[in-house]
Amino acid sequence: MSRKARKIWGTVLFHVIICLIGIIMIYPLIWMFFSSFKESSKVMTTVGQLIPDKWDIQNYINGWAGFGGTTFATFFKNSFIVTILSVIGNIIASAMAAYGFTRIRFKGRNFFFICMIITMMVPSQVLVVPQYLIFHGLGWVNTFLPLIVPEWGGRAFFIFMIMQFMAGIPKDLDEAAEIDGCGKIKLFTNIILPLIVPALATSAIFGFYWKWDDFMGSLLYLNSPDKYTVSIALKLFSDPTSVTDYGAMFAMCVLSLLPVIILFLFTQKYIVEGIATQGLKG
Amino acid sequence: MGNRSSNTAGNGRGLSKNARNNLLGYFFIGPWLIMFLAFTVVPFFASLVLSFCDYNMLSAPTFVGWDNYVKLFTEDRLFTKSLLITLKFVFISIPLRLIFALIVAMILNRDSKMVPIYRVVYYLPSILGGSVAVSVLWRYVFAKEGVFNQFLNLIGIPCNISWISNKDTALWCIILLFIWQFGSPMLIFLAGLKQIPKTYYEAASIDGAGKVVTFFRITLPLLSPIFFFNLVMQMIGGFMVFSQAMIITDGGPLNNTMVYALYLYKQAFGYYKMGYGCAMAWILMIIIGFFTLLVFKSSSAWVFYENQISEGNGKKKRKRGGKKA
Structure with missing residues (x-):
């Protein structure tokens, strides 16, 4: 040949x-x-x-009717509330922490940075029981708060990713701005924040995927149908011992994947390209 | 300089630069720090204390010493079983996922207009794999009348068993779901492959090295740091597998898919044995820590860092890796 x-x-x-x-x-x-x-x-x-x-x-009409008098409209609404509020808080806190860790020299910085890295290694199972007891004590069970509030501290993974991104922004920029009389807070909101938008977008997209799919949190903290998110509702809707309407079940499965798939299709070029060229973990 | 210091005094309301930086630092890490203390540090130590207690949420916790741990290792047969199942799950699914990711990445590592499309298709399962919908779907793919049996029949293997409710195959369905999500390590390997300088391969081919030799002598060593990082992260994730096992099989048949996290959940939130659950969680953390340490310790033998040969090149690469376009 x-x-x-x-x-x-x-x-x-x-x-x-x-x-x-x-x-x-x-x-x-x-x-x-x-x-x-x-x-x-x-x-x-x-x-x-x-x-x-x-x-x-x-099938879509039958499935949308949901169960226990609650339709999937409620479940989707709940999922969107939880996901969007979590992600917004998460990104703001992550960006702030990343800025604090990379650009401000303060006492205890290294110690807390190491603490943050260690949290990535601690299995969530270790924390889950006491966390449940705390939320139970606060009277937050069967509200969205246990799913949202802890996210407002940011995620170590995102903080770390944004920090790496910030490392690429020259420190001279900070110094120049400070000489011009720009304070650290203003420097963060007016100069750094616009420059790290790509890292924030990546964090927001992954934050959305993970929160939308989160099953454990909903399973633990939500126990009345009007509070269910899509993931827990879908689990109960497709319970193998009771499901007879396979069509409706698959229809709701398809709908539950739609937000993720739509987001993925709009951002795939950016996300896949990002991982494929930079090798960041996805 | 003078301008700067006068500024400092003006902005800082009389505080020294150090004090002001401390204040600002804690302001910026504040949200993270508060949540870290409230929902990580406190639960972390509470969990340790609870693991030595009997607590069912109805009456006050009672201190029982090492009882929970002793019971786990001496009386609880299901604990041992769930631990073995989880080890089997992790050490089959994670290496297979990484190996498969590497193979596909090597195939995809060529110049073609279609590659971006293929990448998206292969990555899609990684995005969707954690969802309840895919777990539900999996149950019907491997059911008796499911897609998998149809596929086997199509290629000439008559098969009529329910893979989900057979005690020998059920765990493999979940393993397969994990391997299916090989897209994200694949993309990372692809990035790694792209960074290997072509000159290495050219030099090797001039020296008469074949494809196999090139793979084992160039590709694999240069990818080993990425492989290592992925192995650690995915292994930790693998030990915590929960929702897939709960939705697809709920631990059955005959507890043959009762993975560790699922059993822990059932003990803590099914029977409200909170102390017992915490003891299980701490054992899990020690196991994960042990294997992570093992991988780290063994890494010097098999992970190859490029700056061992050329310091400059390695540095350049890391810099590039840190930046994102």
């Missing part, structure tokens, strides 16, 4: 293998999507047939 022919074959083989693995990987998701439009009774009997005979949105 000539060199050129071999190269073409190599390229073809590459695309075939990669496409094949890719299709196998996302096939379950595709199957779920198509199944959600099938007649509910046919979902598990026509598994081999991907495309539904008749496209039907009845």
Whole structure:
């Protein structure tokens, strides 16, 4: 075989293998999507047939009705409230802490920085029981507060990421601004903050993914249907001992993934490119 | 300089520069510090104390000494079982995920207009994998009539078992869900591969080194720091697997997927044995700490840092890694 022919074959083989693995990987998701439009009774009997005979949105209507008199509109509203309030607080606190750790020399800085790094290593299981007792004592159980308030301290992972980003901003900039009479707070809000927007956006996107999917928190702290977030509602909605309406279940699964998928599609270029070139953990 | 110091005095309301910096520092790390003290430091030590107590939330905690720990290791058969299941889970799923990530990253490491699209497709499961929806989906993919059996039938393997409710295969379904999310380490490996200078490979090929030799002598050593970092982080995450096990199998069949965190949850919040749960959590932390330390200690033998050969190059790389465009 000539060199050129071999190269073409190599390229073809590459695309075939990669496409094949890719299709196998996302096939379950595709199957779920198509199944959600099938007649509910046919979902598990026509598994081999991907495309539904008749496209039907009845599953979405049935599923949206929810359970216990609460519709999925409430669950989605709750999830959005929890996620958005958490992420905003989280990003503000993370940016502030990152600035404090990188740009201000204060007593105890190194000690607390090491503390922060250690928190990344502590398994959440160690903290979960006392945290529950604290929130129980505060009377916060069955409110959104236990899911939101702790996030207002920022996350070590985000703080660390923003710090790394800030390390790329020359310190001369700070000095120049300070000589011009700019205080540290003004320097942070007017100069540093606009420069670290990419790091903040990355943190916000991952913060959204993680909070939207958070199951443990909702499971522990929310116990009445009007407070449920999507993740816990979906878990109860699809309880294997009681579920009969597979179509509605898949329909709600698809809807629950939509915010994440939409966000991902809008930011994928940025996120995937970011990780692929910088190698930050995602 | 004079201008600056007069400024300091003006802004700081008479405080010295050091005092003002201390104040500002704590102002900026304040939100983090308050939450850290309230929801990490206090629970951390409370958990340690509680692990030596009997506490069911109804009556006051009573100190029982080492009882919880002794009970765990001597009487609680399910504890030992859940620990072994978790070890099996971690040491199968995490290496396989990383190896698979590396293989796909190596295949994808070429110039093609399609690569960005492939990257997105491969990364998608990592984004969605933690959700309840995917866990629910998984239950039906590996059900008796599920997609997986259909696929096996299609390629000529007749199969009619329910992978989820079979006691030998149930754990493998969850392992597979973890391997499925290989996208994020894959992207990181891809970034690492891109940073290996092409000249290394050129030099090797001039010396007559084959593909296999190049892989083991150049690619693997240069990727080992990234591999190491991922191994540590993913291992810690693997030990804490919870929601997938709860949603897909809820520990069954016959407790064969009762992973550690799930058993801990059931003890603490199912039976309200808070002290017992805390003791389990501390054992988990010690186990995680032990394996993390083991990986760290062994790393000098297998992790290769580039600045061992060329200080300048390594430095340049780290600088680039820290910045984000």
